Amino acid sequence: MLSSEIDTMKAQMTAVIVRDSEGFFDAAKESEDLQITVRIACDFFVFLQQPSDVPELHEAEYMAETIRSGLDWFFSMAQTAGVLTGLELKSGFGPKLPSTFSELKTSYESVFHQVLESTHSIKALGLLLSLVQMMFLFMTAYFPSFLSFSSEGGSA
Numbered sequence: 001m002l003s004s005e006i007d008t009m010k011a012q013m014t015a016v017i018v019r020d021s022e023g024f025f026d027a028a029k030e031s032e033d034l035q036i037t038v039r040i041a042c043d044f045f046v047f048l049q050q051p052s053d054v055p056e057l058h059e060a061e062y063m064a065e066t067i068r069s070g071l072d073w074f075f076s077m078a079q080t081a082g083v084l085t086g087l088e089l090k091s092g093f094g095p096k097l098p099s100t101f102s103e104l105k106t107s108y109e110s111v112f113h114q115v116l117e118s119t120h121s122i123k124a125l126g127l128l129l130s131l132v133q134m135m136f137l138f139m140t141a142y143f144p145s146f147l148s149f150s151s152e153g154g155s156a
Helices: 003-018 026-049 057-069 070-082 101-117 121-141
Strands: none
Touching: 003 026, 003 101, 003 121, 026 057, 026 070, 026 101, 026 121, 057 070, 057 121, 070 121, 101 121
């Protein structure tokens, strides 16, 4: 995907969200939260466009670190969204989370396009938060977890 196409997606997503937000994102903090969240959501979308079923480890770890770098802005965005009229948010596990990389790609791409096609800013913002949740799911898949233990010659 070309840099100009990515910039166009970011601009389109931002425009959809601020379109009828009545100046809500005019404040520097809210604008920064939105810009960073949109940038990382678009970066993840581009990452998912790779043709392989499973990403190369170094690419996946880089993307997980990119997502991690946005945590403060994501949580700030969620707090902001929680006060908007008409937006109902839920926490916790949904009815069915994607269980494979392929399912995650399909689900993320579907919601991503829903954001771009949304006719209501608040709905688009809620969908953006759903994208963030799926990015977190991806990030946890690349967080180290226990595989085995051998007491031979080990320390600690």
